Amino acid sequence: MESERYHDSHLSEHAVNDHKEGPAINGTPTELGDRCVQVCVDPGTPGASPEERQAMLPQDEQKPIQTKLYLKRFVILTIFSMYSLVNAFQWIQYSIITNIFTHFYNVSNDKIDWLSVVYMVAYVPLIFPATWLLDKKGLRITALLGSGLNCVGAWIKCASVRPDLFGVTMFAQVICSIAQVFILGLPSRVASVWFGPKEVSTACATAVLGNQVGTAVGFLLPPILVPNTADDLDLMGHNIGIMFYGTAAISSVLFVLVALVFKEKPPLPPSQAQAVQQEQEVYSYKQSMINLFRSVPFVLLLISYGILTGSFYSVSTLLNQMIMTYYKGEEVNAGRIGLTLVVAGMVGSIICGFWLDHTKTYKQTTLMVYILSFVGMVVFTFTLDLQYLLIVFITAGVLGFFMTGYLPLGFEFAVEITYPEPEGTSSGLLNASAQIFGILFTLAQGKLMTDYGPLAGNIFLSAWIFVGIVLTALIKSDLKRHNVNAGVTKMDVKAVPVESPTELVPNGIDYSVHTESRI
Numbered sequence: 001m002e003s004e005r006y007h008d009s010h011l012s013e014h015a016v017n018d019h020k021e022g023p024a025i026n027g028t029p030t031e032l033g034d035r036c037v038q039v040c041v042d043p044g045t046p047g048a049s050p051e052e053r054q055a056m057l058p059q060d061e062q063k064p065i066q067t068k069l070y071l072k073r074f075v076i077l078t079i080f081s082m083y084s085l086v087n088a089f090q091w092i093q094y095s096i097i098t099n100i101f102t103h104f105y106n107v108s109n110d111k112i113d114w115l116s117v118v119y120m121v122a123y124v125p126l127i128f129p130a131t132w133l134l135d136k137k138g139l140r141i142t143a144l145l146g147s148g149l150n151c152v153g154a155w156i157k158c159a160s161v162r163p164d165l166f167g168v169t170m171f172a173q174v175i176c177s178i179a180q181v182f183i184l185g186l187p188s189r190v191a192s193v194w195f196g197p198k199e200v201s202t203a204c205a206t207a208v209l210g211n212q213v214g215t216a217v218g219f220l221l222p223p224i225l226v227p228n229t230a231d232d233l234d235l236m237g238h239n240i241g242i243m244f245y246g247t248a249a250i251s252s253v254l255f256v257l258v259a260l261v262f263k264e265k266p267p268l269p270p271s272q273a274q275a276v277q278q279e280q281e282v283y284s285y286k287q288s289m290i291n292l293f294r295s296v297p298f299v300l301l302l303i304s305y306g307i308l309t310g311s312f313y314s315v316s317t318l319l320n321q322m323i324m325t326y327y328k329g330e331e332v333n334a335g336r337i338g339l340t341l342v343v344a345g346m347v348g349s350i351i352c353g354f355w356l357d358h359t360k361t362y363k364q365t366t367l368m369v370y371i372l373s374f375v376g377m378v379v380f381t382f383t384l385d386l387q388y389l390l391i392v393f394i395t396a397g398v399l400g401f402f403m404t405g406y407l408p409l410g411f412e413f414a415v416e417i418t419y420p421e422p423e424g425t426s427s428g429l430l431n432a433s434a435q436i437f438g439i440l441f442t443l444a445q446g447k448l449m450t451d452y453g454p455l456a457g458n459i460f461l462s463a464w465i466f467v468g469i470v471l472t473a474l475i476k477s478d479l480k481r482h483n484v485n486a487g488v489t490k491m492d493v494k495a496v497p498v499e500s501p502t503e504l505v506p507n508g509i510d511y512s513v514h515t516e517s518r519i
Contacts, residue, residue, distance in 0.1 A: 069196050079254065090176045092116065097320065098321060104240065118174055119180055127181055127185070134185065140264045143182070149175055154176070158248055160172060160244075161241040162237065189424045189427070190204075190207050197270075200271070208408040213342075213346060219336070297417045304472045304475075309430075310439075311377070313438035313442065322457075351405070369409060373399070385455070411430065413475075414426040445457035
């Protein structure tokens with residue numbers, strides 16, 4: 001393709017006499033004013049004479065958008081997933097052995113519940129400054145804050161291993177909850193900044209997977225590391241100390257790795273969409289938020305995502321109390337059921353990520369997973385009291401496969417329908433919605449369980465998940481990021497910079513108009 005820019009100072013005599021019309025293109029005059037017109041003619045275009053092609057030789061070579069994938073992306077993804085894992089472990093490590101911590105600190109169940117709920121409470125007010133920081137200061141600073149605060153909170157917990165220091169362990173958990181504000185919104189940003197269009201959904205699913213693994217480990221290890229030694233409080237404290245010191249040591253190593261290895265972005269962008277986004281120099285956090293809340297599809301996704309993910313948070317927090325109601329003395333199996341719930345969800349996340357990368361069927365996949373989550377929740381609800389732990393393991397696995405597998409789907413669907421808004425902003429709002437619903441659901445379900453039993457609480461969640469299905473069905477799917485990567489852009493998309501290749505319209509002519517001041 002050969003190109004030439006004609007400015008009004010270099011117009012033909014005919015154009016100078018008539019400032020409203022420019023050179024004729026295929027017999028059609030183009031409008032000029034204080035603008036310049038970029039005319040791109042394919043050498044093979046019918047009707048372009050040799051003289052016209054000679055006159056339109058380029059003065060400057062246009063630079064193509066260069067993209068490249070770096071092996072370091074896997075290192076970045078692994079480190080992020082690891083410190084996200086530790087943060088999720090610290091979230092659930094109290095709740096899964098609620099009866100043990102209530103005995104050790106001599107507090108009620110609801111106090112231990114708040115060690116989990118505080119993660120959700122802290123997230124809601126802090127997500128707005130956190131997403132602003134991510135968009136203004138970037139990925140590396142946000143990662144350092146998340147891993148650093150996670151490390152600090154873990155070490156403070158080591159000083160709380162005494163029955164009269166429940167306040168200290170609560171303070172430490174508050175620090176960890178602030179750390180997760182700088183963690184939960186990063187999966188889609190890490191995936192978009194470092195991974196190509198054919199692997200971005202899988203990368204996002206893997207990043208979310210780290211958090212899910214942490215929850216799984218949080219279900220599995222605490223019942224093993226801290227057995228119920230109700231008659232020996234000193235031994236119980238010793239075991240709790242081992243768990244806390246081990247977590248602090250791992251958190252410290254990961255913080256050092258983030259400081260040494262974690263980079264802001266690769267030298268070259270991994271995709272056309274990311275290159276376009278990086279070219280946008282003007283960014284307004286306020287305007288981005290306004291744009292998101294004006295998007296009806298995003299608002300519907302925001303509510304439906306909050307409902308399903310908040311339900312998962314509530315089930316995870318109250319799982320120990322559900323199991324203990326029907327299966328006395330089964331703390332270890334309660335942890336294993338939680339492990340099954342999350343591990344099945346990890347498998348679901350990876351499968352959904354692969355599926356999205358290959359099919360791009362975001363709405364269909366999201367709606368189907370939502371429906372199957374509802375079915376799984378109903379089955380889990382009405383089989384929990386059958387006195388067969390094997391059935392509980394199976395139903396929890398089915399529930400986890402779809403409910404936890406939904407998490408990366410929501411992130412990626414949001415990025416698609418809100419592009420080119422920053423991924424951290426949309427992800428942060430989704431997580432804020434999840435935390436708000438998580439708080440409400442945990443408190444409401446906990447109250448219903450206390451007054452009427454687990455059945456009432458689970459029916460409450462099932463009803464809300466059904467509402468989420470209806471909202472998801474109403475979402476209009478417009479895959480904007482995918483369209484940019486595929487080269488399918490709408491006329492009102494101001495995405496391609498002047499230095500980048502332009503698309504040819506029929507007959508090889510590009511009519512794109514660029515505003516430019518008169519010299």
